[in-house]
Every structure is written in C-alpha cells, then in structure tokens.
Amino acid sequence: MHELSMANAMVKTVLDVAEKNNATEILEVTIEVGQLTMLNPEQLKFLLDVLVENTLLEGSKINIEEVPVEIDCKTCNYEGLPNMDGSDHYLAIVRCPECGGRNLEITAGRECNVKTIKIEQEDDADASGSE
Ligand SMILES: [Zn+2]
Incomplete structure (x- = not known):
C-alpha cells in the first residue's frame, strides 16, 4: 500500500499549509507524481477522495499530474x-x-509532491474596512 502512505502524507501536507495560512477553504490542489514513483494515479486519486472526508479538503478539486x-x-x-x-x-x-x-x-519522473494549493483565506487580517 505504497499509495496509501503517500496519499496520507499529501493530505497532511496540504492541510498543514492551509492551517498555517488561515485557510477557510481549499479550492484546488495539484499533485505531481513521477512515473518512476510507481504510484498508480487512479488508485492515488481514489485514496485521496476517501482521506479528505471530513477535512478542509473535502470538496476541493484535486488534480494529479503525471510527470514523465x-x-x-x-x-x-x-x-x-x-x-x-x-x-x-x-x-x-x-x-x-x-x-x-x-x-x-x-x-x-521521481517527483511525488504537492505542487500548488489554492486556498480561500479569512479576510479579517485586512482592517481597512473597504466595504
Ligand atoms: Zn546515450
């Protein structure tokens, strides 16, 4: 279950970044998976769909890019x-x-990492009151 440990690590990474940036919502995540990692992208996607349940990542768009x-x-x-x-x-x-x-x-071809994360942030840091 190589895919499961990778999927776990990726979800953790994304949630970590989201938390540090006070994200209220994660819109989109792009994950790079090199061909030489021998990870099966479809299986990875399936596991990610399961792992994100009840997290901030639930409902986010998850892209998996295969790197030749x-x-x-x-x-x-x-x-x-x-x-x-x-x-x-x-x-x-x-x-x-x-x-x-x-x-x-x-x-x-050996990549296995989170490439980009798009988040929605709380805007209470902006005190300009431009409403
Ligand atoms: Zn040669």
Whole structure:
C-alpha cells in the first residue's frame, strides 16, 4: 500500500499549509507524481477522495499530474525521454534511446509532491474596512 502512505502524507501536507495560512477553504490542489514513483494515479486519486472526508479538503478539486521520466545520458549527452521497455517502470530498464546506454542520470519522473494549493483565506487580517 505504497499509495496509501503517500496519499496520507499529501493530505497532511496540504492541510498543514492551509492551517498555517488561515485557510477557510481549499479550492484546488495539484499533485505531481513521477512515473518512476510507481504510484498508480487512479488508485492515488481514489485514496485521496476517501482521506479528505471530513477535512478542509473535502470538496476541493484535486488534480494529479503525471510527470514523465527524463534522462541525461552521460555517454552521448542525450537529454529527454528515455527508452523504457514496455511493461514495468523499474529503474533498471531505463535506457538511453540514442546509444542504448545506462550510464545516465534521471532528471525527472521521481517527483511525488504537492505542487500548488489554492486556498480561500479569512479576510479579517485586512482592517481597512473597504466595504
Ligand atoms: Zn546515450
């Protein structure tokens, strides 16, 4: 249940940020999930929907963005999408499409974080009384 612990952590992060900013409502959250995290976005979405019940996040729009894997090849200097053998997302099968090498650095695809949070704030901090 890799997804469950990640979903839990994400909900906690968002609620933490919302609380620190005196949010009265969370409008929208965008979460980045890299392909190499091996998280299943649909399962993650499902778990998030369950976890947000009875929290400030209930009813918020939750976007999950999948981040494709990108590599930086040390052999031929190719940068971009790797050649990944079909079925799995394991690191071991990520190869450079130019030279077929594995001497490469993964520059994207391992993200798993809350990218943006849109909140509604209490406006009592504004004492100008511009009503
Ligand atoms: Zn290469």
